Amino acid sequence: MFKTLGKATKFSVLAIWLVFTIFPLYWMFLTSIRPVREVTKKFYYPHANSTLDSYRTLFNQYAFGTYIRNSFIVSFAASAFVIFIGMLGAYALARYKFKGKSQIMLVFLVTQMIPGLIALAPLYLLLSKVHLLNTLIALIFCYVGGMVPFATIMLRGFLQRIPPELDEAALIDGCNR
Structure with missing residues (x-):
């Protein structure tokens, strides 16, 4: 029952x-x-x-297809770059021992607390100087720059749960670090 x-x-x-x-x-x-x-x-x-x-x-009256295409391009490119760069940083922070590791994590955490609007004016000036205003590349750079610290923190936690013995076994089998 x-x-x-x-x-x-x-x-x-x-x-x-x-x-x-x-x-x-x-x-x-x-x-x-x-x-x-x-x-x-x-x-x-x-x-x-x-x-x-x-x-x-x-x-018919608006370029909605173009808007959707641009959204897909930016989201897929930014996601790929964020995962790639975040994975590299997360692996280094999870597996290697070096000075300043805790300070790097602290900087990543603090950057997540800062509102994005603070960087808006300097970012606009920078993008205008390199002639990237109103381009998809600029949008991808902004998304990647904002999301890499978050992805690194998340992926680091994931990589820390993988046993180091797995890395050692891979080294014995001929893989490199």
């Missing part, structure tokens, strides 16, 4: 969570297919007046 009650409780919680998660998406979709004159009405039931004009306008 308790197993059935436990399953029912889990199912109920999952169903409630699903409603709270899916309903806003459903509501946004319904609002997007409404005719413009009916957007401000309280309730809307899809019917024959439903239209895809909003989507046509979005793709």
Whole structure:
């Protein structure tokens, strides 16, 4: 009986969570297919007046496809660079013993506490001097610069949980550091 009650409780919680998660998406979709004159009405039931004009306008009058493409380029490039650079730094901080290791971690932690708006004016001046304003490269640099400390901290914790014996076994098998 308790197993059935436990399953029912889990199912109920999952169903409630699903409603709270899916309903806003459903509501946004319904609002997007409404005719413009009916957007401000309280309730809307899809019917024959439903239209895809909003989507046509979005793709025909605005360069929405370009915006989506640029977002993918920036997010994938920035993510790849952040993971690559963060992994290199995290490996060094997790595996090697050297002076200043704790100070480097402290600097990484402190940089995460500083609001990004503080660097906005100097960053703008720097990007204008190197002629990178309004480019995707500048956006990628900004994202990478802001996220590398966070990625390094997170990946360091992950790498510390991997036993050092695994590195030693790899060295014996012919891998290098």
